[in-house]
Amino acid sequence: MTQYDYDLFVIGAGSGGVRASRISANHGARVGVCEDRDMGGTCVNVGCIPKKLLSYSASFGHGFEDATGYGWECAANKFSWPDLIRNKDVEIARIAGVYRMLMESAGVKVYDARGSLIDAHTVALSTGEQVTAERILIATGGWPKVPEIPGKELAITSNEAFHLPELPKRVLIAGGGYIAVEFAGIFDGLGSKVTLVHRGVAILTAFDHELGQHLMHEMYEHGIEAHLHSVITRLDKVDGGIRATCNDGKTHEVDCVLYATGRAPLTHGMGLEALGVALDADGAIIVDEDDRTNVPSIYAIGDVTNQLNLTPVATAKGHALADRLYAGGNRHVSLENVATAIFSSPPIGTVGLSEEQAIERGIAIHVFKQTFRPLKHRLSMRNQQTFMKLIVDSATDKVLGCHVIGDDAAEMLQGFAVAITAGATKAMFDQTIGIHPTSAEEFVTMRTPVRVQP
Numbered sequence: 001m002t003q004y005d006y007d008l009f010v011i012g013a014g015s016g017g018v019r020a021s022r023i024s025a026n027h028g029a030r031v032g033v034c035e036d037r038d039m040g041g042t043c044v045n046v047g048c049i050p051k052k053l054l055s056y057s058a059s060f061g062h063g064f065e066d067a068t069g070y071g072w073e074c075a076a077n078k079f080s081w082p083d084l085i086r087n088k089d090v091e092i093a094r095i096a097g098v099y100r101m102l103m104e105s106a107g108v109k110v111y112d113a114r115g116s117l118i119d120a121h122t123v124a125l126s127t128g129e130q131v132t133a134e135r136i137l138i139a140t141g142g143w144p145k146v147p148e149i150p151g152k153e154l155a156i157t158s159n160e161a162f163h164l165p166e167l168p169k170r171v172l173i174a175g176g177g178y179i180a181v182e183f184a185g186i187f188d189g190l191g192s193k194v195t196l197v198h199r200g201v202a203i204l205t206a207f208d209h210e211l212g213q214h215l216m217h218e219m220y221e222h223g224i225e226a227h228l229h230s231v232i233t234r235l236d237k238v239d240g241g242i243r244a245t246c247n248d249g250k251t252h253e254v255d256c257v258l259y260a261t262g263r264a265p266l267t268h269g270m271g272l273e274a275l276g277v278a279l280d281a282d283g284a285i286i287v288d289e290d291d292r293t294n295v296p297s298i299y300a301i302g303d304v305t306n307q308l309n310l311t312p313v314a315t316a317k318g319h320a321l322a323d324r325l326y327a328g329g330n331r332h333v334s335l336e337n338v339a340t341a342i343f344s345s346p347p348i349g350t351v352g353l354s355e356e357q358a359i360e361r362g363i364a365i366h367v368f369k370q371t372f373r374p375l376k377h378r379l380s381m382r383n384q385q386t387f388m389k390l391i392v393d394s395a396t397d398k399v400l401g402c403h404v405i406g407d408d409a410a411e412m413l414q415g416f417a418v419a420i421t422a423g424a425t426k427a428m429f430d431q432t433i434g435i436h437p438t439s440a441e442e443f444v445t446m447r448t449p450v451r452v453q454p
């Protein structure tokens with residue numbers, strides 16, 4: 001027996017914490033985990049899953065319009081937000097239950113409590129208990145940031161958006177990242193009047209810039225009003241709603257203001273500073289390539305390390321860490337070529353380098369792209385274009401980046417992510433016979449580069 005209660009104690013049962021606990025226990029480690037909110041963390045409760053369910057619901061809104069061109073007559077559709085939220089909550093509870101069951105059946109002891117560090121091997125729980133562990137893993141995730149402006153308490157974040165009592169008729173969204181544009185698409189599809197304000201010159205600047213430009217155009221087509229270079233300076237309660245005043249002199253009267261202006265790592269109030277755990281300027285835990293902090297018995301994974309804040313990255317990191325610690329593994333997770341999707345309307349799928357990143361790295365590239373109206377929208381008459389882009393290394397012919405905005409983009413990209421991870425060349429793409437008739441086949445039929453950089 002060791003001197004500790006556990007071999008591993010995990011703080012936070014989100015995507016990363018659940019996977020690390022369960023796999024470590026499967027390898028024979030004695031594992032405890034504490035969770036102070038909802039089992040499954042952000043992804044399950046206020047992130048990927050409920051967002052995707054709401055996004056499915058929103059897609060019916062435009063789907064009914066599109067159906068007319070296909071011979072369907074869709075009478076005035078009645079939408080019930082409370083029904084959607086109730087059904088979504090049932091599904092979330094089911095998934096959270098599965099997470100708990102998987103952990104408990106692997107032998108993990110689950111504490112429904114908040115955890116904070118007393119020393120390098122001891123965690124204090126909000127229940128009053130103390131537990132000791134040879135190793136402690138911090139997987140506490142992140143939390144939405146709202147700027148300090150007068151009236152900020154009138155605004156909500158993504159956390160609250162999933163629990164609104166009713167669908168707001170007019171929504172103002174602040175932000176230009178993926179969460180902002182996803183909620184813009186969701187509320188628009190469900191019938192709200194959506195306005196987006198963003199302080200930057202463009203939206204989605206973390207991705208290939210042409211994706212953001214194209215989405216901006218599609219949002220206008222949907223009737224979403226977007227204002228760039230615009231920052232909310234104050235919020236006031238007015239008769240029948242909220243008035244947002246912006247630095248560009250414009251005011252917007254709406255029923256709901258949603259801030260999607262970034263997330264901060266959840267590291268405060270956990271005793272990290274007192275223990276000397278190194279944090280970066282944004283409050284993220286600094287870890288080495290083994291996910292270890294500067295305190296040797298303390299590890300961290302997931303959004304709290306602010307590396308690549310995605311669920312599959314947090315789970316992959318948790319799994320690899322458990323394998324290394326308790327199964328003699330030596331696997332590390334590469335953050336190169338991680339495919340991701342944005343469930344905007346239309347959605348985006350992206351993997352590998354953007355044109356801007358390739359140029360920044362000094363790589364000479366050939367750029368291939370294609371814009372077209374997909375077959376589906378020939379009859380629906382929706383003025384929606386699909387945009388696809390390949391970034392190819394001029395010297396090696398390797399495909400470095402693959403980007404698409406259009407229907408089914410997210411589903412389309414997973415297979416291409418495998419090809420890019422395997423080092424596929426443009427010649428291999430050209431050799432591949434397309435699936436017809438699909439939009440995806442355009443990825444293997446782009447013959448002539450539109451640009452050569454530099």
Ligand SMILES: Cc1cc2nc3c(=O)[nH]c(=O)nc-3n(C[C@H](O)[C@H](O)[C@H](O)COP(=O)(O)OP(=O)(O)OC[C@H]3O[C@@H](n4cnc5c(N)ncnc54)[C@H](O)[C@@H]3O)c2cc1C
Nearest residue numbers: 012014015016036041042047115140141302303309310311
């Ligand atoms: C609106 C939204 C949409 C998203 N959509 C996607 C998507 O489509 N695809 C994707 O890959 N990613 C998406 N993400 C990101 C994804 O949710 C996160 O990257 C992922 O959840 C990170 O996992 P994690 O384990 O690091 O943290 P989390 O899942 O946030 O889990 C951390 C857990 O720790 C708990 N905790 C915090 N402090 C303590 C404490 N002191 N004691 C005990 N427990 C504590 C929290 O309650 C939480 O349950 C989305 C995020 C948001 C907000």
